[in-house]
Amino acid sequence: MPEASSPTRKRIVDAATKLFYAEGIGRVSVDAIAEKAGLTKRTLYYHFKSKDDLIAAYLDARDQPNLKQMAGWFDAAEGGADRKVEAIFTNLARVARHPKWKGCGFLRTAAELASMPGHPAVKAGSRHKTNFEKWLAAELSAHGVTAPHMLAREIVLLMDGAFSSMLIHHNPDYIGAAGHAAATLVRARISSS
Amino acid sequence: MPEASSPTRKRIVDAATKLFYAEGIGRVSVDAIAEKAGLTKRTLYYHFKSKDDLIAAYLDARDQPNLKQMAGWFDAAEGGADRKVEAIFTNLARVARHPKWKGCGFLRTAAELASMPGHPAVKAGSRHKTNFEKWLAAELSAHGVTAPHMLAREIVLLMDGAFSSMLIHHNPDYIGAAGHAAATLVRARISSS
DNA sequence: GCTTGTATATTCACTAGTCGGTATACTTGA
DNA sequence: TCAAGTATACCGACTAGTGAATATACAAGC
Structure with a gap:
C-alpha cells in the first residue's frame, strides 16, 4: 500500500x-x-x-495552487472590487501570451473526457471551478457588492469563455473583452454608499 | 484525385x-x-x-448547419433582440439536457489539439466562431442595438463559458445564468427610442 | 459493335510502432 | 524475516498509414 x-x-x-x-x-x-x-x-x-487515477490526481494537485494564484492577483491589485476582478483577467491575458500556455487544464481535461461524464478527473475539475466561484462570491460580498453569487457566476462564465476563445483563436483580445465586461458588471453592483 | x-x-x-x-x-x-x-x-x-485532414473536414461540415440552427432559434423567438438572444441560450439549455449532448464540438476539438495550434481543425473552429460572432453583431445592429460588435463578443464569451461550464458541471443552470446575463447586456444597449 | 486505354474508386493484407497494464524477481532497510 | 518499493521484460490489443492488386465506368479508335 x-x-x-x-x-x-x-x-x-x-x-x-x-x-x-x-x-x-x-x-x-x-x-x-x-x-x-x-x-x-x-x-x-x-x-x-490506473492512468485515470493519475489524471484525477493531477487535477486535484492543481486546485489549491491555481486558487492561490487567482487570489494573489486579486489581492495585489489596487482599487475597488471592479479593478481587482479586472486584474485577474489582465494577468490571465499576460500569461496566456506565453507560448507554453495551453488553456485551462481543468476545462481541457473535461473536454477530452466528455464521453465519460463520471470520470474522477471531471469531478475534480468541477470541484475546482466551484471552489473558485465560491471564493470569488465571498470576496465580492466582502467588498459590499450586491448579489455576489449571481455576479460571481457571471464572471466565471466570462472567464471560462475567455479561456476557450483564447484557445481557439489565439487572440488575447478575447480575454481583454471578458475582463472589461466583468469589471462593468461589478461596477453596476457596487453600492453607491 | x-x-x-x-x-x-x-x-x-x-x-x-x-x-x-x-x-x-x-x-x-x-x-x-x-x-x-x-x-x-x-x-x-x-x-x-490523413486523419487530421478528416478532423478538419468534420468541423468545416458543421459550420453552416450550426449557424443555421442558431439563426433559426433567434428568428423564431418572439420579442426584441434581448428575448431573441436569450432564446438561443434557452434552446441550448434544452438540447444540452439530452444525454447525447457532449458540449461544443469546435471547442472540444480545440481543447484536444491545444498542443498543435496551427492544426487545420483548430483554424476551422476559429472560422466558425468568428462567423457566429459576425452574424450576431449584424443581427444586433439590425435591431438597433448600440455597440453591436462589442456586445456580440460579450455574448460569445458567455456562450462559450456556458458550453464549458455545462461540460464540467453537467448543470444546465450555468447556461440559464449565461442567457440571463446576455439578455441583460442587450437590454442595457437597446436605444430607448 | 467491339476493343483497348485510362482515370476513378475500392479492397485485402500488411507494416512498424504504441498503448495500458502486469508477472516475476530483485533490493533495501527495519 | 518481512514488507515496501523498484526494475526488467513482457503481453495482447490497438494505432495511423501503405503497397499492390483490382473493380468499375466511360471514352477513343476502328
Whole structure:
C-alpha cells in the first residue's frame, strides 16, 4: 500500500502535470510520464492504480495552487472590487501570451473526457471551478457588492469563455473583452454608499 | 484525385461526425470510422490524406448547419433582440439536457489539439466562431442595438463559458445564468427610442 | 459493335510502432 | 524475516498509414 505523502508519488504527479498540460491527457503515455519522473512504469503503477487515477490526481494537485494564484492577483491589485476582478483577467491575458500556455487544464481535461461524464478527473475539475466561484462570491460580498453569487457566476462564465476563445483563436483580445465586461458588471453592483 | 462532392466522401464525413462528437477525436480510430461508413480504411485514405485532414473536414461540415440552427432559434423567438438572444441560450439549455449532448464540438476539438495550434481543425473552429460572432453583431445592429460588435463578443464569451461550464458541471443552470446575463447586456444597449 | 486505354474508386493484407497494464524477481532497510 | 518499493521484460490489443492488386465506368479508335 503506497503512502499518499510519498516523495516518489509527488515526483510522478509533477511529471504528469507537465506532460498532461503540455500535450493533453490522451496524447501522453504512461511510459512517457514514468521516464520523465525518472522511474519505471511498474513503479508508477505501484503508486497509482490506473492512468485515470493519475489524471484525477493531477487535477486535484492543481486546485489549491491555481486558487492561490487567482487570489494573489486579486489581492495585489489596487482599487475597488471592479479593478481587482479586472486584474485577474489582465494577468490571465499576460500569461496566456506565453507560448507554453495551453488553456485551462481543468476545462481541457473535461473536454477530452466528455464521453465519460463520471470520470474522477471531471469531478475534480468541477470541484475546482466551484471552489473558485465560491471564493470569488465571498470576496465580492466582502467588498459590499450586491448579489455576489449571481455576479460571481457571471464572471466565471466570462472567464471560462475567455479561456476557450483564447484557445481557439489565439487572440488575447478575447480575454481583454471578458475582463472589461466583468469589471462593468461589478461596477453596476457596487453600492453607491 | 477524388471528387470533393463524392457521396462516398460525404458518408465518411457523416460517420466521422457522429464518432468524433460522441467520443472525442483522440478516442476514435480511423478503422472505426471506416467501419461505421461501411467501407475499408484504404478507401477512406483515398478520399482524405490523413486523419487530421478528416478532423478538419468534420468541423468545416458543421459550420453552416450550426449557424443555421442558431439563426433559426433567434428568428423564431418572439420579442426584441434581448428575448431573441436569450432564446438561443434557452434552446441550448434544452438540447444540452439530452444525454447525447457532449458540449461544443469546435471547442472540444480545440481543447484536444491545444498542443498543435496551427492544426487545420483548430483554424476551422476559429472560422466558425468568428462567423457566429459576425452574424450576431449584424443581427444586433439590425435591431438597433448600440455597440453591436462589442456586445456580440460579450455574448460569445458567455456562450462559450456556458458550453464549458455545462461540460464540467453537467448543470444546465450555468447556461440559464449565461442567457440571463446576455439578455441583460442587450437590454442595457437597446436605444430607448 | 467491339476493343483497348485510362482515370476513378475500392479492397485485402500488411507494416512498424504504441498503448495500458502486469508477472516475476530483485533490493533495501527495519 | 518481512514488507515496501523498484526494475526488467513482457503481453495482447490497438494505432495511423501503405503497397499492390483490382473493380468499375466511360471514352477513343476502328
